[in-house]
Amino acid sequence: MQKEFIEIKDLYRKKEEYVGKTVNVAGWIRLSRASKNFGFIELNDGSFFKNMQIVIAEDKLENFKEISKLPISSSILVEGELVSTEGAKQPVEIHATKVVVEGESDSSYPLQKKRHTLEYLRTIAHLRPRSNTFSAVFRVRSLAAYAIHKFFQDRNFVYAHSPIITGSDCEGAGEMFRITTMDLNNIPKNEEGNIDYSKDFFGKEANLTVSGQLNAEIMALAFRNVYTFGPTFRAENSFTQRHASEFWMIEPEICFADLEDNMELAEDMIKYVINYVMENAPEEMEFFNNFIDKGLLDRLNNVVNSEFKRLTYTDAVKILQESGHEFEYPVNWGDDLQTEHERYLTEQIFKAPVFVTDYPKDIKAFYMRMNEDGKTVRAMDLLVPGVGEIVGGSQREEREEKLLERIEEMGLNKEDYWWYLELRKFGTATHSGFGLGFERIIMYMTGMSNIRDVIPFPRTPKNAEF
């Protein structure tokens, strides 16, 4: 039956093909106003951001009365002529000759015309995708995800699924969730009275991944260029607008490639994704620009058209110190940059996205390549106006003995990294990679300021509804 119902998107995009013809559409009533013998229904079928206006008239429709009184969100099947309406707000409308009720809604439907707060809408996550805002957000999310796949696949990258369940917490990127099938009322203990994880499902402690990078490196050293794109987790009790317990991450890893290649890849990717979304969701982007974030399109066009700047952490610190600007946190070489510093650099100094490179080793991860100076590592963070850090990456330490040194220096257990070290033993190669938090770029592209509003069913402390 689905094919009978033309997508409203097609009626807009291929208007010429259908005007003057009888068409069938199926969708949900977003708005309805009728006088005694005449009325309009704004119908949305989910295929397109915009509604189709359905004109209903008593003399054309035997069940006019019933249809004109249907509550918002009722689903209906409509047959009628597609009529061109040049000059009107919408380019076409349907003059209905037959309307069948598919599912009458209840008048208690909570998404009535009046505006709701985003907080309230989170409590009805099963209905909010029907609102303009979330319809736009989740379509952009879908298109951006596809753009990322297309970008990498067109460049012959291999999509690698890194594991979600990990037997180690080697990455050290954050607090982890424990996974178990043990009976928590009766946890198996060994003779010393300690928990006997050998009795657990995986025979040892198991957690949810915080990063697929180390696994991606395995794949890059076989396939040259790879990327991961999957869910990652943080068991942090943080209630900020920017943190969720479950989010998606993209982690490309490229071989025979240094930090310069890495920055170029990140820049190309960001520009590609933004362009793809602007081209494929113009109505949604216009909506965000008008109703969510006034300067959005200007900002995105600026990013797409600017050359991303590159400077070292040491230079960045110098610029910040010499700026004369009063920061809440002082700027000292050796300390991590705060969001205020990052935003000042990208928004005030450069007015463009900026790569900051070569951070002090002590504030970065063990696997980043040591520079000649023995003090900094080949790390990079990409800072963008309006957000701050959006990408973090590095050239990886490919030298076995240097890597081992860092592992020992940081008090890590080298046995945990046996296979990671072996990658450096059996044909190591210069390689680099970065991580992009998927929700970060969605927030950036939509202007939505809370991560809970760019994930269909967000997970945060004390919240795993739906």
Added chain:
Amino acid sequence: MQKEFIEIKDLYRKKEEYVGKTVNVAGWIRLSRASKNFGFIELNDGSFFKNMQIVIAEDKLENFKEISKLPISSSILVEGELVSTEGAKQPVEIHATKVVVEGESDSSYPLQKKRHTLEYLRTIAHLRPRSNTFSAVFRVRSLAAYAIHKFFQDRNFVYAHSPIITGSDCEGAGEMFRITTMDLNNIPKNEEGNIDYSKDFFGKEANLTVSGQLNAEIMALAFRNVYTFGPTFRAENSFTQRHASEFWMIEPEICFADLEDNMELAEDMIKYVINYVMENAPEEMEFFNNFIDKGLLDRLNNVVNSEFKRLTYTDAVKILQESGHEFEYPVNWGDDLQTEHERYLTEQIFKAPVFVTDYPKDIKAFYMRMNEDGKTVRAMDLLVPGVGEIVGGSQREEREEKLLERIEEMGLNKEDYWWYLELRKFGTATHSGFGLGFERIIMYMTGMSNIRDVIPFPRTPKNAEF
């Protein structure tokens, strides 16, 4: 630096562009044989299934001796002329004029020329992607994943990320993993002495998802056509070749669409993915056909070119009963079909993929649409030769009161389904969907018979290595 090194794939595919020119490649030595002053290196750079033959000669290469003795898996950077070799096994080779050692391998490298068992290779999952078999498997996996995205996106489906962490075990599709951040040595208890889950991270019991379907229905009732593609989990202690604890699943959900639309979509999708992989990985597919599964390409071509059959469960039972074939398990109306029954239908009776529809309600899930007969539901399973069931789906029960009846009949708690029921209250619509186990189709397309060999880092009972 990466751009200096042309991908070996390009040298094969765009041979004409490069023959006679000096090219640079970077890769790993797969094979090396040399006499005193002359030799060949089979170089693989990960971009392509096939190796590039590098010809090295003492009079052209000042470090000939060093290079000719490099262990397998060493990585090298090669400069030389691309030479056409018509009639030889490979169409081109590189006559090296300069070779730089990037990373010398150790002679203990375990992937030497001799054949290894698949079991052994699983213990070196960090190196097995460098073997022919796994290079082919994981590239096919990547291409198939992309084909799935492309198939749905080209049809205007919205990619919906369903949550990995769920606060309920509503789906009832299988055993679940518990997620917690409680201190297992000191589990918080309430006054009655029961575990106090309100103190846990999410404020209640939380598990890893077994299916994103119910969430996908939310999205379909807003966007018309959606799909999920993400990891799902089963905490089942099963050690079969076909079960893993962590695997990826695709779950499309379509609105204003009945079981016929659903079958058509599944058929189109399966054919599309197979075609895409055969077109984009011809070398890999030939390898599988020659070395893993002799009849593979014939079988896949047969699937792509055949009209999938459709019959009801009741007719299937009749056919099986009348076949005269002796089955291990008897065929009785009301019992689930066993793999032997499924394979007999698709391989012996129809010699083509078969949709079996309208199963007895008692062997199917609560959300499937009840038929007029009150005994069967609008379910479908797709059976394919060589495997049996590969897709399972249904038209969903869109009628609130019927759904409620089934929830109560099956002893489920209707409060757990409040939002799922509300979808039927606020503009319900005919809708359908199915699930495809991603690894199942990879196994099907590669001929690999163990699911552990189509997942880069498989998770199974007692195993979460790498």
